[in-house]
Amino acid sequence: xxxxxxxxxxxxxxxxxxxxxxxxxxxxxxxxxxxxxxxxxxxxxxxxxxxxxxxxxxxxxxxxxxxxxxxxxxxxxxxxxxxxxxxxxxxxxxxxxxxxxxxxxxxxxxxxxxxxxxxxxxxxxxx
Numbered sequence: 811x812x813x814x815x816x817x818x819x820x821x822x823x824x825x826x827x828x829x830x831x832x833x834x835x836x837x838x839x840x841x842x843x844x845x846x847x848x849x850x851x852x853x854x855x856x857x858x859x860x861x862x863x864x865x866x867x868x869x870x871x872x873x874x875x876x877x878x879x880x881x882x883x884x885x886x887x888x889x890x891x892x893x894x895x896x897x898x899x900x901x902x903x904x905x906x907x908x909x910x911x912x913x914x915x916x917x918x919x920x921x922x923x924x925x926x927x928x929x930x931x932x933x934x935x936x937x
Contacts, residue, residue: 814843816859819856824885826865838887838902841900842854845898846858862893864887864890
């Protein structure tokens with residue numbers, strides 16, 4: 811199934827690959843699209859997305875305060891601080907423990923998504 815135009819825009823804008831998004835980032839984007847198309851009756855509005863959401867990096871804790879960048883899930887899409895009252899409440903998974911062991915990547919036949927290179931997000935995307 812080809813990814814939507816909005817879903818293809820997210821990795822391009824944040825300069826990441828699809829595997830860099832953590833598990834809750836995908837539902838965040840899908841909920842946003844559903845609200846725009848189903849409730850507001852408009853195509854996903856990019857400026858509204860940027861007003862409500864931000865990208866942040868995720869690192870895992872090793873030992874004694876040492877953090878390590880992760881290949882899969884290193885980019886989190888989340889509501890900006892103080893904007894939750896402007897958005898519908900959405901219950902997302904509170905624990906995705908162990909999901910790294912079972913992630914996979916689908917072929918990108920139409921070339922709409924960035925090519926898989928195994929990129930690791932090492933710093934917070936600045937936008």
